[in-house]
Structure formats: C-alpha cells, structure tokens
Amino acid sequence: MLDIGSxxxxxVSHTLVEAGCxxxxxxxxxxxxxxxxxxxxxxxxxxxxVRSLQAADETFHGDDLLPSGQ
Structure with a gap:
C-alpha cells in the first residue's frame, strides 16, 4: 500500500502494517x-x-493507493 502524505x-500506515500489509x-x-x-x-x-512521485522499482495499482485522511 502507498500512504501518500503519511x-x-x-x-493509517500503522493500521495497515498491523493488518499485514x-x-x-x-x-x-x-x-x-x-x-x-x-x-x-x-x-x-x-x-x-507527491508532485514528483518516483516509484523506481515498485509498481502501485489503483487499489494500492491510499491518501492519508481519506
């Protein structure tokens, strides 16, 4: 999962890690x-x-993107 503005x-990140992500x-x-x-x-x-996001060796799909506070 990608936590934008973490x-x-x-x-958010803590909860996702606890869930095994x-x-x-x-x-x-x-x-x-x-x-x-x-x-x-x-x-x-x-x-x-985030305006110059570089995910060099990783690929994130739409369902992996989770903006914080949403």
Whole structure:
C-alpha cells in the first residue's frame, strides 16, 4: 500500500502494517518521515514530494493507493 502524505505514520500506515500489509509512506517533511520511521518500523518511509512521485522499482495499482485522511 502507498500512504501518500503519511505524516507520522499514524494512524493509517500503522493500521495497515498491523493488518499485514506491506506499506510505503511518502511525505514532503523530513521531520515527519523520521517520526514515522520511529513510530512504525514495519513500514518504509521516504522523503518525497507527491508532485514528483518516483516509484523506481515498485509498481502501485489503483487499489494500492491510499491518501492519508481519506
């Protein structure tokens, strides 16, 4: 699952990891990415602007995309 605008990783990424999903979170704030990495170690978090999203070696399908807060 791709958590766009993941912030601190809670509650979305955390909940998805707990449900057994493989999660990648992206956020434009280095502070939020560091907090997310600490709070949700079972997910991967990257510093990235969603407007220039690069998923180099991964493919996400429409059902894998989950904007935070939705």
């Amino acid at each position: 912030g601190t990783g809670r509650p 493989e999660v990648t979170g992206i956020d434009g704030s280095s502070t939020m990415v560091e907090l997310a990495r600490q709070q949700v170690p079972g997910a991967r978090f990257e510093l990235q602007d």
